Amino acid sequence: MKVNRQVLLESRPVGTPVEHNFRVIENPIRQIADGEVLIQNLYISLDAGFRNWMKEGSGDHILPAMEIGEPVMGLTLGRVVESKNPKLPLGDLLMIRVSWEEYSISNGIDEWYVKLPEGIDAPLSYYLGILGDTGLSAYFGLTDVGKLQLGETLLVSGAGGAVGSVAGQIGKIFGARSVGIAGSDEKCQRLMDELGYDAAVNYRDTEDLSAAIDEACPNGVDVYFDNIGGPLLEAAINNINEKARIILCGAITDYHLDEPAPGPNNLFNLSKNVATMTGLMCHHQKDRYDEARHQIMDWIESGQLRSIEYMSDGIHRVGPAFCDMFQGKNFGKTIVKLAD
Known part of the structure; x- marks a missing residue:
């Protein structure tokens, strides 16, 4: 048996x-x-x-x-x-x-x-x-929710994770400047060396995360791909441009807490910048999975995207x-x- x-x-x-x-x-x-x-x-x-x-x-x-x-x-x-x-x-x-x-x-x-x-x-x-929920979340997050454009600045938290490692690469394919947030100097270096990120911020090694993001994103943040929530989301909101788009994909900060982490206290920045913050569940685009998977595979086969x-x-x-x-x-x- x-x-x-x-x-x-x-x-x-x-x-x-x-x-x-x-x-x-x-x-x-x-x-x-x-x-x-x-x-x-x-x-x-x-x-x-x-x-x-x-x-x-x-x-x-x-x-x-x-x-x-x-x-x-x-x-x-x-x-x-x-x-x-x-x-x-x-x-x-x-x-x-x-x-x-x-x-x-x-x-x-x-x-x-x-x-x-x-x-x-x-x-x-x-x-x-990369062809499952994580890759599809990165794809639809940037195409449908973030509507990332050539020359914009994309900021990604959890940039070395399943979704973030794909999102930053797609950002580069779209002609954006990709900036990642990760939790160690080693990860930050790998983001730049292996995934093509233009800059990376170690959130554990700074006393002022908002200032560190400002330094890495001198032209501000047009699209923020949030996989973490909590203080990182608040710091990103401090740096958004007018008509910025924030993609809420994950909240790993909250997953291991018995009580949710305090929410951002700077949401008025969304109003004064006419910015949007939108939740993402890739299952809502399941009728377009074939389109997305074929596009992702084309990028992989052309060497533009790595799993x-x-x-x-x-x-x-x-x-x-x-x-x-x-x-x-x-x-x-x-x-x-x-x-x-």
């Missing part, structure tokens, strides 16, 4: 997640019933936002709250290896929201899933990163790799590979 290894929520994180919040167990895999499929998960996507649902009573219209002693929920990319469901035949590749585990059983109804699109020749891991992945191997690395994101150890999209 096949054995499935799963990652359980051993305890609720208090502040930043730590490795002992998670535990790996083994269970036998039951036989699938009519209408079900067995999926071998090849990759697990690790996304900081899932920290939200580890809080007690945090369930919402997207996901229920995770319970102690139960498998941690997440997004995986897997292959159907057994099927009693004609809609999901053997060999189908799926992105599916299940648990952090090596094998999942699904009836194709209770779990959100999507089949991998055809017609694009790309590594499978790309669909959890940066922070890749680990094996189910025992899932919990530690998730913690790495909150400690700033990752660079690019965090993924764990389970099988070929």
Whole structure:
């Protein structure tokens, strides 16, 4: 009988997640019933936002709250290896929201899933990163929400993360000046050396973040791509130009807090600069995913865009790799590979 290894929520994180919040167990895999499929998960996507649902009573219209002693929920990319469901035949590749585990059983109804699109020749891991929600968020954030123009200044927080590492590169493709915010000198240097950022600000190494942004963006900020929230958002608002556009994509500052971080106290800057601040969920553009993915692949194939992945191997690395994101150890999209 096949054995499935799963990652359980051993305890609720208090502040930043730590490795002992998670535990790996083994269970036998039951036989699938009519209408079900067995999926071998090849990759697990690790996304900081899932920290939200580890809080007690945090369930919402997207996901229920995770319970102690139960498998941690997440997004995986897997292959159907057994099927009693004609809609999901053997060999189908799926992105599916299940648990952090090596094998999942699904009836194709209770779990959100999507089949991998055809017609694009790309590594499978790309669909959890640069061709998945993170890359699509960067693309639609800059095209539809930010409407970034040639010669403008783009400021990106979390610039070394999954979305930020793509957004800064797309900014350069559009002819903008890309400035990144990251949490170490090493990351700032990598942003410039590997991703083509024009400048980078280490927010941990300055007593006046607004002044540091002003120095890195002498012509002001036209588009701010916010992945962090909190004090970084406030500092960016201090530097916006007239008719600036702020894209609210993530808020990692809040994910590990029991109470939300204080909001910016300078929102009047939006009014006096006739600026906008707009939330971003790439799923609202799902009818244009094919367009975006083909454009992203064209940029990759032409050498204008790179996929940066922070890749680990094996189910025992899932919990530690998730913690790495909150400690700033990752660079690019965090993924764990389970099988070929």
